[in-house]
Amino acid sequence: MEFLNPYMLWGTLAIALPVIIHFWYQKKGKQIAWAASQWLVDKTSLQNRGIRIDEIPLLLIRCLLVILLSILLSEPILTWFNKDQEKEQFHLVQADAGVISNFRFELENALKKKEKVIFIGADPEPLADLTSIPRDESGLSRLQQNINNIAGRDTHLNLYLNNNQEISRLPKILIPGTYKLFVVRDSVRKSENPLIDFAKRTGKERINVLINYENQEETETVRAGLKALRDVFQIPINIDLATGLKSQYDWIFTDKPIERQNKQTLYVVPQKSVGDHVFENIIEVNDSLRLATSSIVQNGQLPEWLGEMLIAHYDLGNKSNPLSQRQLEGAFASIQSQKGQHSNGSHQWLLLVFILIFMLERWISLNQNNARNA
Numbered sequence: 001m002e003f004l005n006p007y008m009l010w011g012t013l014a015i016a017l018p019v020i021i022h023f024w025y026q027k028k029g030k031q032i033a034w035a036a037s038q039w040l041v042d043k044t045s046l047q048n049r050g051i052r053i054d055e056i057p058l059l060l061i062r063c064l065l066v067i068l069l070s071i072l073l074s075e076p077i078l079t080w081f082n083k084d085q086e087k088e089q090f091h092l093v094q095a096d097a098g099v100i101s102n103f104r105f106e107l108e109n110a111l112k113k114k115e116k117v118i119f120i121g122a123d124p125e126p127l128a129d130l131t132s133i134p135r136d137e138s139g140l141s142r143l144q145q146n147i148n149n150i151a152g153r154d155t156h157l158n159l160y161l162n163n164n165q166e167i168s169r170l171p172k173i174l175i176p177g178t179y180k181l182f183v184v185r186d187s188v189r190k191s192e193n194p195l196i197d198f199a200k201r202t203g204k205e206r207i208n209v210l211i212n213y214e215n216q217e218e219t220e221t222v223r224a225g226l227k228a229l230r231d232v233f234q235i236p237i238n239i240d241l242a243t244g245l246k247s248q249y250d251w252i253f254t255d256k257p258i259e260r261q262n263k264q265t266l267y268v269v270p271q272k273s274v275g276d277h278v279f280e281n282i283i284e285v286n287d288s289l290r291l292a293t294s295s296i297v298q299n300g301q302l303p304e305w306l307g308e309m310l311i312a313h314y315d316l317g318n319k320s321n322p323l324s325q326r327q328l329e330g331a332f333a334s335i336q337s338q339k340g341q342h343s344n345g346s347h348q349w350l351l352l353v354f355i356l357i358f359m360l361e362r363w364i365s366l367n368q369n370n371a372r373n374a
Contacts, residue, residue: 011070018062022055058368061361068354075347087156087177089115092124092146094161095134102184103160104130110158120146140166141280144173151176158182159332163322168308171271171284172295173332181328194316195233195307202314204250206236212254218290222253225289225302232303235310255288266313283309295330 091110093099100107107130110117116126119134124146140161151157155177161167163183199205209226213219223239230237240249253268261267263281271284287293289302296305310316323331 005074008074009070011073012067014070015063015066018059018066022059055368058361058364061357061364065354065357065361068350068357072347072350072354076350087154089113089156089158090150091115091117091158091160092143092150093117093119094140095119095121096162097133099160099162099184100130100133103182106158106182107160116150118146118150124149140170143170147173147175151179153177156180163328165308165312165323167323167331168305168327169283169312170331171286172330174286174335175332176335179332179334181332183328193233193307194311195229195235198233198235198310198316201316204236206238207250207310208238208240208248209251210240210249210253212241212252212256213288214255215288215290218255218288221291221294221297221302222289225297225306228303229306229310233307253289258282266309268309281313299330301330 089110091107093103093107107117111127111129117130118124118126120140120143121134122142147157153176157175157177157179159179160182161184194201211219211222211226213222219241223241226237226239229235248262249265251266251268255270258267258269261279261281265281267279267282268289269282269284270288271286285294289297291297294302296302
């Protein structure tokens with residue numbers, strides 16, 4: 001069983017409330033002597049002393065109602081009945097001869113089993129064979145769109161990619177359901193960091209950067225990452241926190257719409273600001289670059305990620321240099337698909353059980369009250 005809002009399970013601690021209320025009403029009240037009380041002492045003391053047996057089932061039912069309410073609010077997804085259900089297999093392949101050559105055996109087996117094999121690109125259509133490789137200059141920029149179109153909670157995605165720096169430029173790839181990576185591992189050793197002697201390599205005496213976020217915390221986080229990059233590699237970065245001071249910037253971090261796009265400027269914006277359009281000079285991030293929301297910031301990889309953007313934008317590095325295992329694992333993440341979360345009816349069935357038990361509690365409670373008043 002999985003929960004969409006697991007923090008709501010803390011509400012189960014509220015089962016202490018019906019227990020406390022039950023014992024509170026069991027407290028002995030203040031005795032007021034009156035004329036005929038001597039004939040009722042033995043009978044009333046027998047009925048009200050300690051826990052009454054006939055009230056224990058009602059107490060347990062009320063505790064069960066609290067537990068069920070907490071589980072309902074946590075939005076459970078029952079997966080017990082789907083464990084034996086075989087997931088639909090998809091094979092998403094980078095349109096590269098080297099990738100196909102390395103994994104030809106796996107891909108041909110997939111085609112024999114009638115599983116869907118698709119090239120990454122603008123038109124992700126299932127293949128009948130591997131003879132023709134389409135030419136798509138967008139590279140991996142459409143990878144997330146292709147995954148969103150074909151993958152779901154009940155699918156298993158097999159990704160076949162070149163292990164190079166192009167993956168590091170992408171925002172974190174989110175994959176519904178399960179997935180497995182097949183990457184072409186390059187044995188080429190990494191050369192020295194291309195950010196060394198940045199000014200000499202690019203001929204730029206200064207990189208003008210604009211940070212224009214509404215959130216002050218995000219502004220400070222990005223500013224600190226840029227300062228770390230500047231101090232380590234002696235890159236001439238000039239950071240500006242106000243708009244309109246310069247006619248043109250080399251690098252812009254913003255969460256505002258881009259009114260006039262400059263092809264020479266590198267933009268870093270939230271994914272929602274761009275939509276489905278793909279631009280070479282726009283880097284999309286899935287969430288804000290804050291410590292609370294960004295895994296890149298939490299893992300201390302922000303300066304490294306910023307440096308990789310500079311390398312790619314100014315074409316400084318060898319694109320064939322492979323990523324480390326840690327970088328590969330950090331570039332992808334499995335998520336629970338929002339579509340069809342309650343397709344197994346678990347939420348509806350629990351709600352029905354809650355209503356029935358609530359009606360049973362009311363019926364028992366009313367019967368006990370009528371019996372006492374009789």
